[in-house]
Amino acid sequence: MYRTWMRFFSPGPAHQRLGLVCLGVGLQHGALPTVGPRTLDHHVAVVIRSGAGWYRAADGRRTTVTAPALLWLTPGVPHHYAPDPDTGWDEGFVDFTGSATAAYRELGYIEPDRPVVPLSDASGPRTVITRIARAARRGNPLLEVETGAAVHELLVALRRARADLAPDGDQVLAALARDACTPMSVADHAARHGMTTAELRGAVRRAAGCSPKDYLLGIRLGRAKELLAATELPVAAVARRVGYDDPAYFSRLFTRRVGVAPVRFRARQGRTVPGGWSDRVPDPGDPPVIQSSDTPWTGPAQRIGLTLMTTSNTGTGAVDPDVRHELDRLRDSIDNIDAAVVHMLAERFKCTQQVGRLKALHQLPPADPAREARQIDRLRRLAENAKLDPAFAEKFLNFIIAEVIRHHERIAEDTHNGRPTHGD
């Protein structure tokens, strides 16, 4: 016994030019009949979320398939598979084609040589397949574009769910991303992970589909674009902030990859920022949010029906007195801790102001990315030991350091212009 549901579509030439089109989607479970041997002219991702079965390749080799798993059916590659008749399996499949599949192969998202891919969890890909199935309803005027866009998402979800790539590669990438803007070389990064450069290259290629150099360049240029668009820092300062001592070299790299020079990129981004340009370095991991305030806010969000919470929802209403007591007790401690945090921060800023004045006097740059990288490393370790989220600790330190650097830049400016420095 089995149950099956499927839909097929025939996108026209304009949709084909999008680069990726969905040709069909299906959801089925039970002891499904054997598929093949057959060969297709397009791609199919078969995501098996429960059950077991087998897959036989063209050379006759048989592989056991245990959920959660992915079967790749790729053009021109013969395949033959079925669930075990006793257990059956539960699968979702998506048929697709298009010129973009070549790039996905190059990036390692589709591997025709590895038709059976163990997944660590099928729920992410399955959610996307269900969305495609919903978009496939008859009469949906956006069907082709909506399902095509979802195939891109499916490829990302499958890549993320692959059991073989999980923690190691991700950890290496996370560490590279964290230190991407320090002047560390690829060899330095490899050494930090106890790897040879070749091993690092292999790990990054498997995890991100590109070389470490390319991966670091992508992050550095992204950060540089943010600084160019959101601050007035001179290009040389932007170059330094993202790890290049030589601004001319930075400009050449930027121009080659982005297609326009940094100054030109900034000019093109030129737009009116409410409240003017900011000299604060925005933290990409912590985008600005609209704060709630005591005065009712009458901005566009309200005009579209968004209301911000402006009062405490644990006020004087009907709360059990014991709960109220416990809440008050905890909040007393929170208030004390907040006071200590403020006092400690004030002391820290007193020290950093002195560092700023020393730097200005001796013409040292306001920021020291290598020192920051060491501090972040240390703080993450401390956070881990203290059972605090290391990513949060890193964000918190970055937030403080950004403010310190802003002070240092101001002190340097004041010193060079002969003005008395701030904070005296």
Ligand SMILES: C=C(O[C@@H]1C=C(C(=O)O)C=C[C@H]1O)C(=O)O
């Ligand atoms: C305070 C300094 O200046 C900057 C601010 C830092 C901080 O707040 O800890 C660290 C490194 C510098 O980018 C310093 O160089 O020590």
